Amino acid sequence: MKTSGRLLGLDLGQRRIGVALSDPGAMLATPLTTIHLPEAYAGQQEVRALVEQHEVVRVVVGLPLLLDGGEGEEAAHVRAWVERLCQQLSVPLELWDERLSTAGAERALLEGGLSRRRRRQHRDAVAAALILQSYLDAHMGSCF
Numbered sequence: 001m002k003t004s005g006r007l008l009g010l011d012l013g014q015r016r017i018g019v020a021l022s023d024p025g026a027m028l029a030t031p032l033t034t035i036h037l038p039e040a041y042a043g044q045q046e047v048r049a050l051v052e053q054h055e056v057v058r059v060v061v062g063l064p065l066l067l068d069g070g071e072g073e074e075a076a077h078v079r080a081w082v083e084r085l086c087q088q089l090s091v092p093l094e095l096w097d098e099r100l101s102t103a104g105a106e107r108a109l110l111e112g113g114l115s116r117r118r119r120r121q122h123r124d125a126v127a128a129a130l131i132l133q134s135y136l137d138a139h140m141g142s143c144f
Contacts, residue, residue, distance in 0.1 A: 009132025018124025031125035062098025
């Protein structure tokens with residue numbers, strides 16, 4: 001994958017946004033932080049600051065599809081949020097299937113032996129890392 005910067009992965013929720021960041025070579029995603037939202041689906045300015053701070057070249061946002069692949073109310077909220085974020089960023093944004101990412105994050109944290117409280121603190125950022133890693137793996141060898 002040829003890129004001159006990092007990718008940012010987002011797991012958007014109504015109360016929190018999990019954030020992950022790739023390495024400069026866009027091979028590995030790691031959890032970065034969790035943005036706590038004062039109101040549902042806020043946080044665009046915080047994401048913009050992270051994009052600038054880390055010289056991000058693309059943002060990947062998890063799209064919460066239904067198990068059958070269709071889109072429900074949550075997907076509509078994410079699409080609307082991404083549309084507002086697009087107006088604030090000069091880098092491309094891409095939606096990526098996030099089905100079961102939170103469950104996968106919970107499983108990974110359980111296997112790591114974290115307490116319930118620690119799992120809750122890290123779950124969203126780990127879910128964002130799983131989303132971003134899935135995207136990176138699917139685009140391995142391609143050029144942005």
